[in-house]
Amino acid sequence: EADIYQTPRYLVIGTGKKITLECSQTMGHDKMYWYQQDPGMELHLIHYSYGVNSTEKGDLSSESTVSRIRTEHFPLTLESARPSHTSQYLCASIGGGLNEQFFGPGTRLTVL
């Protein structure tokens, strides 16, 4: 079983709130990723990190920010949530090779 965790699993909040989605892995993977997934649509990469203090924006424009202060932790923050941020957010990590990749269970975010 994958040792990658996301909290909360479900979140319903009002517009304008600041939120942080947590992602942690205990496998010591350097490479971590955040994806956004809407129903029936592709996973879109929004942020990635190749190691501590390394973060990059992905292909999909996002108003979120990330940090990577510790190898095991890769939180995503929305400073002011809007209804357009309603989606499922998936965190993933990759170890030495592509066969060592795992996704978390996802956070389903609804912004009212």
Added chain:
Amino acid sequence: QKEVEQDPGPLSVPEGAIVSLNCTYSNSAFQYFMWYRQYSRKGPELLMYTYSSGNKEDGRFTAQVDKSSKYISLFIRDSQPSDSATYLCAMSFLFSGAGSYQLTFGKGTKLSVIP
């Protein structure tokens, strides 16, 4: 044109059938090809990955890559109701400088195996 095209289905088959799932792509630089299974309200789970062209088999699952046609397939033999899920294809090339990968996904095909 999207980089990766995948028919979203849904696809419904009887138990025991052979299932064929496909993706096409446009970027000839892709070198790694992956298939994931995603159950409802769960994260994707890597099923198989192949490097370059050829076939790879793992139990009831076979992945094929045809780089000349920019076409990949996943075959499921003796399909079971537990195979009912959304199947995602994804592709990547290696950023050798960072030793890392960026995955480009298809939309996923929703499969139902009827008992």
